[in-house]
Amino acid sequence: MSKVLVVTSGKGGVGKTTSSASLGAALAKAGQNVVVVDFDVGLRNLDLVMGAERRVVFDLVNVVQGDAKLAQALIRDKRIETLSILPASQTRDKDALTEEGVERIIGELREKFDWIICDSPAGIEKGAMMAMRFADVAVVVTNPEISSVRDSDRIIGMLDSKTRHAETGGKLEKHLLLTRYDPARAARGEMLKVEDVLEILAIPLLGIVPESTEVLTASNLGCPVTLNNPESAPARAYVEAARRLLGEKVEVTTPVERRGLMSRLFGKKALA
Amino acid sequence: MSVLDFFIRKRSAPVARERLQLLLAHEHVLNGRSDLAALLQEEILAVISKHIKIDRDKVNVKLDRGAQVSTLEIDIEMPENVVAPD
Numbered sequence: 001m002s003k004v005l006v007v008t009s010g011k012g013g014v015g016k017t018t019s020s021a022s023l024g025a026a027l028a029k030a031g032q033n034v035v036v037v038d039f040d041v042g043l044r045n046l047d048l049v050m051g052a053e054r055r056v057v058f059d060l061v062n063v064v065q066g067d068a069k070l071a072q073a074l075i076r077d078k079r080i081e082t083l084s085i086l087p088a089s090q091t092r093d094k095d096a097l098t099e100e101g102v103e104r105i106i107g108e109l110r111e112k113f114d115w116i117i118c119d120s121p122a123g124i125e126k127g128a129m130m131a132m133r134f135a136d137v138a139v140v141v142t143n144p145e146i147s148s149v150r151d152s153d154r155i156i157g158m159l160d161s162k163t164r165h166a167e168t169g170g171k172l173e174k175h176l177l178l179t180r181y182d183p184a185r186a187a188r189g190e191m192l193k194v195e196d197v198l199e200i201l202a203i204p205l206l207g208i209v210p211e212s213t214e215v216l217t218a219s220n221l222g223c224p225v226t227l228n229n230p231e232s233a234p235a236r237a238y239v240e241a242a243r244r245l246l247g248e249k250v251e252v253t254t255p256v257e258r259r260g261l262m263s264r265l266f267g268k269k270a271l272a
Numbered sequence: 273m274s275v276l277d278f279f280i281r282k283r284s285a286p287v288a289r290e291r292l293q294l295l296l297a298h299e300h301v302l303n304g305r306s307d308l309a310a311l312l313q314e315e316i317l318a319v320i321s322k323h324i325k326i327d328r329d330k331v332n333v334k335l336d337r338g339a340q341v342s343t344l345e346i347d348i349e350m351p352e353n354v355v356a357p358d
């Protein structure tokens with residue numbers, strides 16, 4: 001049975017695209033048939049993060065408007081056979097998406113894939129609405145920071161009222177993915193605690209992804225961190241989150257500060 | 273920056289948490305996701321917390337709207353050995 005999963009947040013720049021690519025790659029590596037759809041029409045980035053920018057011919061808007069067939073717009077990943085992406089348009093705006101068009105394409109994608117991961121744009125307007133509209137599962141990406149938590153709360157309210165499942169009394173699974181978590185700052189009491197965010201947002205925790213330079217390196221190379229460096233802390237967090245999405249019981253671990261002997265002895269200098 | 277400032281600065285996260293809880297209770301009422309009782313509960317809790325350390329579940333607010341009369345029931349369980357701050 002196929003699942004439509006929206007990666008959403010309200011606030012911009014919290015890690016939606018990074019998470020869509022990393023979770024998508026992790027699920028595909030686990031043998032699932034996965035497509036990651038970029039709903040950020042006008043500001044597409046998923047193609048870059050996944051290293052497919054030079055292979056884009058047609059995009060989501062072309063398919064929604066009937067100018068191209070779905071098969072023409074899908075780009076298959078070169079590293080993992082079961083992973084594809086559907087890029088967004090760079091030249092159009094979010095009004096180019098119609099609800100009927102999106103519904104039709106989601107329906108077609110359901111026939112081909114186990115997971116349809118919708119990378120939502122920031123904000124609460126039409127683009128974000130379209131990305132969440134037909135979701136069965138929502139991953140709410142949140143940074144442990146006051147404005148991100150507030151925006152996530154707002155998005156959770158929309159998931160509970162504006163999605164097709166909400167309107168028809170169906171079941172929409174919601175998960176919290178805490179990203180850019182900085183253990184050192186958490187230890188100093190400068191960052192909201194995991195428990196605080198969970199208490200305030202009151203949805204189950206899918207995982208905690210630490211702040212890491214590995215994420216930047218991976219996007220520089222156009223390779224999701226779960227493929228580029230599977231042993232790194234953020235990659236492991238994403239792989240475990242993907243296993244939880246598949247129904248496995250894996251305990252969530254809170255990242256702790258790991259400083260080597262050298263950095264402990266010499267402070268920051270040793271890191272340079 | 274005094275020594276005291278240094279220690280207060282260290283713990284900005286609990287302040288963020290309190291502010292968020294209050295703000296979201298307000299926003300939930302505005303968005304129709306929550307009722308007046310929840311908002312009152314948050315505000316009463318915020319006022320009491322300024323003076324006394326109290327658990328969230330020790331403050332209960334119930335609002336009953338009837339045809340003739342509506343009642344507001346506020347139940348606050350005081351912790352033992354309350355010491356007023358100086």
Ligand SMILES: Nc1ncnc2c1ncn2[C@@H]1O[C@H](COP(=O)(O)OP(=O)(O)OP(=O)(O)O)[C@@H](O)[C@H]1O
Pocket residue numbers: 009011012013014015016017018019040045120121122179180181209210211212213215216219234
């Ligand atoms: N765990 C992390 N550690 C370090 N940097 C990160 C992490 N997650 C994301 N980033 C960085 O944060 C920036 C924003 O990430 P990303 O593009 O995934 O966010 P987004 O929510 O999709 O943004 P937008 O709302 O603009 O679509 C990028 O530069 C990305 O590399």
Ligand SMILES: [Mg+2]
Pocket residue numbers: 016017018040045119120121
């Ligand atoms: Mg993005």
